[in-house]
Amino acid sequence: MKINYEKAKLSDSEEICNVMQASARELSRKAYNDQLKDTFDKFYVDKTPDYIRQTLQSQHSYTLVAKNENTIIGFIQLKVKNTIGNVSHLYILPGYEGQSIGAQLLGLVKEKAAQLKIAKLYTESTLNALSYYEKHDFLNKGLIPDGSAYDLELEL
Numbered sequence: 001m002k003i004n005y006e007k008a009k010l011s012d013s014e015e016i017c018n019v020m021q022a023s024a025r026e027l028s029r030k031a032y033n034d035q036l037k038d039t040f041d042k043f044y045v046d047k048t049p050d051y052i053r054q055t056l057q058s059q060h061s062y063t064l065v066a067k068n069e070n071t072i073i074g075f076i077q078l079k080v081k082n083t084i085g086n087v088s089h090l091y092i093l094p095g096y097e098g099q100s101i102g103a104q105l106l107g108l109v110k111e112k113a114a115q116l117k118i119a120k121l122y123t124e125s126t127l128n129a130l131s132y133y134e135k136h137d138f139l140n141k142g143l144i145p146d147g148s149a150y151d152l153e154l155e156l
Contacts, residue, residue, distance in 0.1 A: 008063035023091040031128035076105040
């Protein structure tokens with residue numbers, strides 16, 4: 001399998017949304033207890049192809065996709081404000097996890113962040129992804145107030 005990494009195009013928005021929804025539903029949601037599943041599900045209600053299109057059109061957003069042939073199997077999004085970067089999305093299509101696709105995407109975003117002179121990256125991690133981000137040197141700053149995600153940061 002040959003994976004290609006490229007900047008996302010506006011025409012990718014529906015496929016990117018499908019990767020996000022499938023990954024959230026089939027991978028991330030399983031880490032949540034019944035009490036937190038509603039909070040988790042509410043986060044994804046407005047994550048539609050229109051939402052993705054808006055983020056792709058933003059001058060403060062940089063999105064990369066991973067493709068197997070012509071199919072998007074993962075993506076990452078970096079939102080930038082001044083010298084601060086926020087990894088707002090990192091999703092891998094179920095069935096492709098564990099193949100270093102996320103690590104490649106994260107590495108490419110770190111390179112972009114360095115080019116933009118970003119000093120720190122922040123992200124909110126789903127409960128199931130905490131160890132992944134810690135393995136990639138993010139520091140856990142604790143749970144967000146509703147307990148549905150972890151606040152993480154990485155010095156670059």
